[in-house]
Amino acid sequence: MQAQSTVEALGRFAECGYARERVEDNALLRGAGRFGDDLATTAGTLQAAVLRSPHAHARLRKLDITSALAIDGVHAVLTGEDVREWAAPFAVGVRQPMQHWCLAVDKVRYVGEPVAVVVARDRYVAEDALDAVEADYELLDPVVDPEVAAQADAPVLHEGVGANVVNDRHFSYGSPDKAFAEAAHRIALKVRYPRSSCTPIECYVVIADYDVAAGTYDVTANFQGPFALHSVMARALKVGASGLRLRTPPDSGGSFGIKQGVFAYVVLMALAARKAGAPVKWVEDRLEHLQASSSATNRVTEIEAAVSAEGRISALRYDQLDDCGAYLRAPEPATFYRMHGTLTGAYDIQHLEARNRVVLTNKTPTGLNRGFGGPQVYYALERLMQRIAVALDLDPLEVIRRNLVPADAFPYRAPAGSLLDSGNYQSAIEKGAAEGGLDELKQRRDAARREGRLYGIGYCAVVEPSISNMGYITTAMTPAEREKAGPKNGAVATATVGVDPLGGVTVHVSSTPQGQGHRTVAAQVVADVLGLEFETITVNVELDTQKDPWSNASGNYSSRFAGAVAGTVHEAASRIRKRVAAIAAHQFEVDASCIRFGDGRVTVADDDRLSTSFRRMAGTAHWAPALLPEGEPGGLRETAFWSPPQLAAPDVNDHINSSLCYGFVFDYCGVEIDKVTGRVRLDRYVTLHDAGRILNPAVLDGQVRGGFAQGLGAALMEKFEYGADGSFQAGTLADYLIPTTMEVPEPVILHMETPSPFTPLGAKGAGEGNNMSTPVCIANAVADALGESDIELPLTPSRVRAMIGIDEPDAPEGLEPIKPAAGSGSALQASDSVDMPGDPATVFDAMLDPKILAKIIPGCHDLQAVGDNAYKADVTVGVGMIRARYKADVNLSELEPPHALKLSGVGRSAMGTAEGSARVRLTAIEGNRTRLDYDYEAAIGGKFAAVGARMLQGAARVIIGQIFSRLAVELGGGSNAGSWMKRIVDLFRRLFGRSKK
């Protein structure tokens, strides 16, 4: 094992470990931050907008950009043809014949997939032109559910692969079969983890330019790393790494993993700039972001444990199906393998078996999302721990305790290969229970239950990996494939510390933060090493791949800052210190070991007279090289690179140490459930973190609180909802629900510090723990409160209430419930009827008369026959202030005069698509009247589905209903455009002439 952490050697810090106020805040609080869209751009920079597929699965037959180009202010439109000419598909992490281009070239595979890019004078005009591009699609069957997609007869997304499961790996460690055979109990559980995203408040921003002389691209984007993806981008652009200069802005408005996905748009906008012959800026809007940027995977897991009578687990078996969306976009299938070495969690379990299948469905491609892989794994594992307790009638915390990795076993090698660096899980749990008031919480629960209230306590223990091994992704390949590809491993961090001629200290890190206070903490680290005030140190976190030191592991992910980057900063600063000490020793004519740094001065120990300001001493390196000791080259700048030896490539038996550090999180919470509304209220949430050495407690607590709020959102309200037709239904922040101040209580935060022996400062990452622990902790509490085993997130009031049970009294006579829509989401199926004057033959003939058809279709401007009972129509439909213009195909078919027919229509508009059909039956009734019964189906896709999900069914119902009520009006004679009195009469007729079926 590596040498002791340097922390002890350094003794007490003056800065590190203290809750310093952040240096970032001075600018941000003044509105002087510089985010992507705030930066000055080159004169002549144009704005881009992306045309996106309204369909989940379709063949792109034709794209007509003529009218778009004719709009004043439109400069260019980038299409699949350009992309085929100038670019290559993105490299994929598994060997399969499938292609993912930055723009759809032949098929679209998810709603929101880019189809063309319009470049115009400004964004307003660019959006005008989007509406003018005509795309023609041949619809294909979509597949949305991962379990359905994995079946042999499912529609296939990538024909070349021939199936949707694109990676299937089986792992076995130890002797799981034997352990299961010998176990007293086998306890199993199946869980589904939903799709969600930690969606930041700032969306993607890309500013791209193409240098036609050099054939190179220069792009600024709020990319967060990992910069391994720089290679993927450069290859897609068919240039070497130096042919893509990628820069990041000084500030980025949150990311949480999601801004990894901007890389595909870096390539797209680089090509758009090339096409336009001018710099291009693209600022993603919220609808684009929610529907098509990136998200976590949704996963189906079957998990089983071999358990002794005492609750000791000897083996675990996972069968995981991860839904990566429509394309396996790099670095997927990393969601699996980030956690692979740690599948046994915080527990000492010797035998392990896992089957990992990656399945593609017609949804947005997935990628990094805070907690990356952890929420999915721990949801299965920690729910199982709770089930074991219930099955064996043990206290859930006792089951956790009995299985923890022993305190004296660190560094502990987990069966799948993780080397748990340090920890003391037992004392963490004792501390958490004692200081968080577990006993009192139990009393609260008992008291609540005595009063008949629904109250539960949930627990979870989580190992939080940080500092990813860049080689873990190759675990998706078989050992033989890896052998061929060559080993990948490590995680190179870099930092630079420079001292200028006036003695000012500047630090550069390639960690591309999005609010984590890297500048503050880096300054604290350097201040301690050089004995300076931390406010005097300048830290630059912009990254320019052409000028700055960086590596494939650069970027802000896997909580690598505190452990890796801050440690590397420390290393670079220490080198400066050593050089300055040597310079000082030379000047003072003492041994370098006598030189002390502190209070901005360089002093000889035990001799205060020999003391100079740091500035002056360091300035010597610039101003008076002649005074420098031998071997000191002058100038003062040190760039350190650091990669820990523990991060080896996966071995032939698929052992992988997927991360360098493993923090520990122990959470528990008490929830009370409202019996009527089903609302889950957090009574108390306790979260204890052991993230090794703490560098800035306030920054760390900020990470805990932020992660907790996101975990709470995932537990209670966040979900990317898709219709059965693949339509995306959470396109606004009124549909995709993020917790507000009213939903987020203050957690009780506790800390413990077990330094990591593997990082320079003993620190571990801590940014993601609560994203892993909080969803399952809350789920366990709800399971405890309700005595339920099958818990699915998000725990919305409606879902929880359904678990409590809804014992509905029967509907009164004549008030049958509306038939629920078949499938889910936007598809609507229902029946209705309307009475109208005339016999069935009259009604039937009227519907076949194009003049009448034109009148009864609401908002029909133009109806042209294109065949027998087939028409093209121009229709404006809407409800209230909402309105959209559709180009529609209308057909009458299945004619059985005068009894029945089918009326169907498909419409396309900038708002997306609308499809509907109604089977009509005509029955003669008294008084020469006809009852028209209709069963209808409607589906709406594209933008309207994404932003109007809440209104969808109602809107479709209104519009279809209008067709037949207007028919009744037509047949009743008189004009439709009469006075309001007439309309009131019509309304009455509608209200009373119609009976619900």
Add this chain to the structure above:
Amino acid sequence: MKPAAFDYARPESRGEVLKLLADTGSDARVLAGGQSLMAVLNMRLAEPALVIDIGGVADLGYIEIRDDRLCIGANTRQAELLAWPELAEHAPLLARVMPWVGHFQTRNRGTVCGSITHADPSAELPLSLAVLGGEVVLERRHWRRGRRVVPAAEFFQGLLTTAREPDELLTEVRFPLARADHDYRFTEVAMRHGDFALVALAAVIGPDEIVLGAGGVADRPVVRRIPRDRDFDTELNIFAWSLGAESDAHASAAYRRQLVRELGHKLLTQATP
């Protein structure tokens, strides 16, 4: 997410507004507080030819008591109503409801009449108007019949659909004043604070009769009168089923019905404070 192009007009009098509406009709949209319309325009869910900003019409902003009615003009912001010192006295239901309407920042600009015109089935203000039996004033350009007063029951016709004709302006909304022997109650369940209701219930408890209204369930606010001597649970069950609840991403139909029954029961039986 930027609006399509439109002509913009900022008239200074009611007459100018009505003339613009008469000339443009359904191709025009009236912009008051903009808290619904602007989002719709930004998402291009509507591309009107003309946006008529009524913010400059001075005589449309007022809160007045006239003929036992609380009358609120088209330019009056929700925040102004909430801050009106006599609100609790004259309209206790609105005093209870207003904090549930959107957020501090959207109430600052959103108008009372705008919310009612928009007729979102989950919005609290349309529900309040319906349950109180209020009315709206619609005006259009006409030499004789330019003004009509429409009761809430006729005004709300369905999802985002009202009796307002495209050439009419909703100039005023009128809420009946509170009666001393009546009690006013409101309850709501939403996914988050400030969200549109999954179920909202408002009740006017009179000496002989209860008027109960539900929002968020049917395609418009629906009201049922319940004589006090009836069995509430039977009545609530009829009411719950009659609303034709549907399931969506956030709540099931059964949940909505059950909430109407159970929250309704609480609302109707809770002791008068």
Add this chain to the structure above:
Amino acid sequence: MTRIAANTPCRVRLILNGKERVGQAESRMLLSDFIRHELGATGTHLGCEHGVCGACTVRVDGVASRACLMLAVQAEGRRIDTVEGLCDGDALGDLQAAFKRHHALQCGFCTAGILNSCAEFLDKTPEPSELDVRDMLSGHLCRCTGYTGIVAAVLEVAAQRRGAPPETSHV
């Protein structure tokens, strides 16, 4: 009556943080875009452009409003205050300083809007309860902080303005 034809830039004059500013806007230009790109005050951010996230909140004649739900032409002649105007000379204002003390921001993207709401709120509500503060803040989404520091900062400034000494310790 003012009438502006579609696609026709016109002059918009307003008072931005106490200074008269003039810029060009078409009728459809959002106030948020006008402030940011026409007047160059980029401290106001956009997180949704449909009125939910609150990032774009500015004060219009002193009242916190979503700049993404207003047209630039509607701001003609009005007083618009943004985050850039919150400083006390060159120093941070009391609200900003409290945000800094309480680590009430991380990425800072939501912060400008929140500060503007708080500025108006504290003027109107000198003695807020924690629930009042949370209710006011519920019109803003912050994805980074979990809100704790923000609530604490606002409560502290309210107390300070009533004469209580500032806190020195951290949350």
